[in-house]
Amino acid sequence: MQATRRELLAGASALVLPGSARATTPALSGSNRAGKVAAVPARYVRLKPSRFADAFAANRRYLLALDPERLLHNFYVSATLPAPKPAYTGWEAQGIAGHSLGHWLSACALVVANTGDRDVAATLDHALAEMARIQAAHGDGYLGGTTVDRDGTTIDGKIVFEEVRRGDIRTGGFDLNGGWVPLYTWHKVHAGLLDAHVLAANPRALPIMLALAGYLAGVLEPLTDAQMQQVLRAEHGGLNESYAETYALTGDTRWLRMAEKIRHKAVLDPLTAEHDRLEGLHANTQIPKVIGLARLYELTGDPGKATAGRFFHDRVTHHHSYVIGGNSEREHFGAPDALSKRVTEATCEACNSYNMLKLTRHLYAWQPDAHWFDYYERVQLNHILAHQRPDTGQFVYFMPLSAGARRSYSTAEESFWCCVGSGMESHAKHADSIFWSDADTLYVNLYIPSALDWPDRMLACDLDTAMPMEGAATLTVRRAPRSSQAIALRIPEWSVGATLTLNGQPLQPTLRNGYAVIDRTWTPGDRLRLAMPMRLRAEPTPDDPRMIAFTHGPLVLAADLGPASQPFDGLGPALVVDGLASAALHPQAGEHRFTARSSLGDMLEFTPFFAQYDRRTAVYLPTFTTAGWAAAKDGYVRAQAERQSLARRTVDIAYLGEMQPERDHGFSATRSETVQLHGRSARKLRAGQTMSLTLRRRPGPAVLQVVYWGGDVDNREIAIRVDGTPLAVDARKGPGEDRFVVVDYPIAGTGEQGKGTTKIDFSVRRGDVDIYEVRMLSAGAAAGALSTA
Ligand SMILES: [Zn+2]
Structure with a gap:
């Protein structure tokens, strides 16, 4: 205990001065040996009115509605301090209290980093002050709210960590010594503290984070590699990433050794050898491990650590993902390219997309090619926007793609699923990936209405667009350096015959890595307009070319099967198509509206999937040739009649x-x-x-x-x-x-x-x-x- 006490003190001695967190971080901070480009810090980017700004605002309201003292209830109890408020229910009452707090810290930090919001900064600061007090009461750096059931009684989860310290390790996969993923929860708190320090520059966060990192390191450092691998069988989030980041901030190689020790070989070794053994694995357990390895590559330059990230991203996005860019069915990966039988009401866990977007940012930073953001945009528009109700700011866990399915939303105080936590972050960072840069070029990657004002680089511009409803965007330069400045606009993969004008005159840009690059000396008021015509496309599942989803421009379309409040008991519509599948849909007036006649003669209306918040939808439709339908019709009609009879009864x-x-x-x-x-x-x-x-x-x-x-x-x-x-x-x-x-x-x-x-x-x-x-x-x-x- 002596040693861990010293660590806590060492943490306390690293206390930074108010408002100076950024300045006191050592040289490694932000270090990225692999990074060719970096995102423009969100504090220079302001969202303009749009559905992204609405999502951000609804999320901010939710963050402020949550009471950190309730999120900390179990933390007080664990430290034998009086808990001022009751715990929330849902997952917060099921052994993993703290995971929501960690995401909430990160989400608040993202908001503060973007807008400097004082109300959010104040509630974040209060949470951190209480966390410092709780941690001091423990005295050894421990800070947790997890619990574990023993002999029919729920007890404080610190016992699990102390058992592991002694080498007493029992795990099935989701649990560690009977505790439900305590290291997953621990990672969220560690990451939340890192974000509070780096993004929100709150001076309280760093010493708490260092003491917390020291406590767990003290638990894990004595373990043999075999014991460590046993611990890592249980889901542990991105614990390797948070230690890598702690190393980046401090330069202390103790944290680098921890990050490298937290290498789950059973998963990361095959990925490093470029073998896809993902079938049957719990999807969201794996993605953060790969992100952590990617971060280690950036910090160490070891090319072996980059391979897994590149390979994994390629396999997941091209062989395990649905049309909305999400992955997993009932939280698990299936066989590669076998999606058609896995279109159910439990597709696409939201956390997976949250984590895949994080990984995408790393890979893009290493290789600034537009295709990474084609994927990013697809997920952000068709999954992330779909998973938050813009009116209540509440979240969907699985994004159901099966015909007739509807979305189930969280409640403000009774859910606290993992996807509520990651959702709080996803909708706090719509401004953080729009603009990127290297020394010469400003990259515009996402067409989200926004204003950039970056004094250090003498750059300011407005990005105005009705995307995704219209395929055009205008960039107006407000301020620019006197010398030439390259601006690179991503030409989306879905656009057909994109064109560019400068101040109304056609312009032939340099085309590079999926970008239109314009390198010139800018005059304030210069307007670049990129027209990105959209077209309708049919995207079949890889294993069944007759199972079709439709996209229009960047948006996935879905057939509207009626209000979510009504039961749906049909089979879901089919289409009869002899030529190009996209010919089955007929454009209508209005944004992204199409109609089609179903195989049974009903009129179907297709609109963007993401916005059908309260509808029952069909994203994938089986299609038949005329001859195929003639053979299949009787069975289809019989099954349909059975479903409908059930509905009538x-x-x-x-x-x-x-x-x-x-x-x-x-x-x-x-x-x-x-x-x-x-x-x-x-x-x-x-x-x-x-x-x-x-x-x-x-x-x-x-x-x-x-x-x-x-x-x-x-x-x-x-x-x-x-x-x-x-x-x-x-x-x-x-x-x-x-x-x-x-x-x-x-x-x-x-x-x-x-x-x-x-x-x-x-x-x-x-x-x-x-x-x-x-x-x-x-x-x-x-x-x-x-x-x-
Ligand atoms: Zn989740």
Whole structure:
């Protein structure tokens, strides 16, 4: 303990003076031996009114609505200090408290770095002051809010770290000694403190960060390599990156050794050897490891550390990603180029795209080629914008691409999923990647309305555009050096026949690496206008050329299948196409609007996917030739009829684990928690717990239909009652199945006269039961196939 105390003091002695964090960081800060270009610091960039500015503003409101003392609840408890406020619920109450705090610190720091926002700076400063106080109470650098369940009791998670220090390491993959990814959570806090120091220049952050880094280093340094690899089997976020960054800030090689020790060989060695062994891996666990290695390449110049990043990015973006640029199905990578069977309601976890964009920035800095930003733009427009509701600032976890799916949004105080955390950051940095530069050239990479004012370089300009709704952008130079200055405009890969004018006159620029480069002496008022005509394109899945998504310019289109509030029980539309698939869509007046006739004759309307926040959508559509449709039609129609019959018989549905549906159905429970498993929300009931809800019912015999996960079998027993009368006792037996299963419980009788509603009680006698959906049907033919969520 003596040594760690010294480390804390060493950290404290490194205290920087108020407002001078930037100036006191040693020479390695910002060091990037590989970097050919760097992003223009966000403090020189202001977002102009646009949907990006709206997203930023909604996110800022959410950041300010969160109370750091609530995010720190478990931290106070861990240090045996009085906790002034209760903890939040959702994931914040499930063992990984602190992950949200870490993202929140980073997000606040990003806002402050961009706009200098005083309100956000003040709440960030308060959080840091409290963190310093809590850390001092521990006295050894520890600062955490994770908990662990032991013998049926939830206890402080510091015990896990102390066990690991002694070489007592047990891990399955997601847990470390029974704690749910404590190192993942630790990384978020470490990264948040780094951002508070580097981006927000808050003088409190560095000493807290150094003491925190010292505590964990003290835990991990004694471990053998074999023990370390065992620890690294559990998800650990970008812990290698945060130590690399700590080294960059301080020049202290202790942190470099830590960063290099946190190398998960089972994943990073194959990637370094350029082998794609990603199938079956949890996607978001891997991306940050690669980012950390990329950062180490920048700091050490070791070319071996660059290979994994380049290879991984290429494999993920070209062989494991959907049309919106996101990846993963139920959080996992599948086989390369096999996407057509993996278009479900649980595609594209938001965190993955957040992390892939971070990796993209590193790779671009090494090789300033426009294609990196073609990918960046695709993800930012079609996934990141889609995953935040611009009105509430709330977030989507999975971005569902299956036909008929809808988005499930977080709530402000009850969700705190990983994707809420990364979402807070994603929407705090819309200004940070628009402009890049090297010594000679200003690169314009993203067409986001903004103003650049960069006094150090004598550069100021306005970027005005209605992108992504219109394919044109104007750059007006406000100030420029007296000597010549090159400006490089990215020519998007999707544009067809882009043209450039200077002050209204056609201009032939130099074309280089996907950019139009104009090198001249600028006069204030000079206007460059880039026209980027858009066209409609069909993008098939790699493994099934007849499974098609459509894009128009940079935007992915989706068929609008009705309001999210209405159930969707059809199969999803198909198209009959004999020639070019894009010929099936007909342009309409309005921005990015198209119509098509479905194979069954219905009129479909296609609009940008990202903006269909409250709709049920279809992104990928199966297409048939006329002959193929003739053969497939009967089966398709039959399946469609079954789905629709189910829809007609459905009187009421409650989606469990979702706030509004539970409220609408008078949900109540003894304890019970919400979980998100297999891409859907559910209620988890343990032995002895009960829940009840009220469903509408039509007169006459009925069927209660319940959706469980097929893998949840054996050693579980649940009793169901209807209006107080026993209905069924369900003890589901194996073998387990890797899909949702639907169980029908016929209800005799006619329902209580004139009441129109029925109270359903579930009580668990043995084991755990996850219940996803409860549906009331009027009795009819045998139940049809499972509906989509
Ligand atoms: Zn996530």
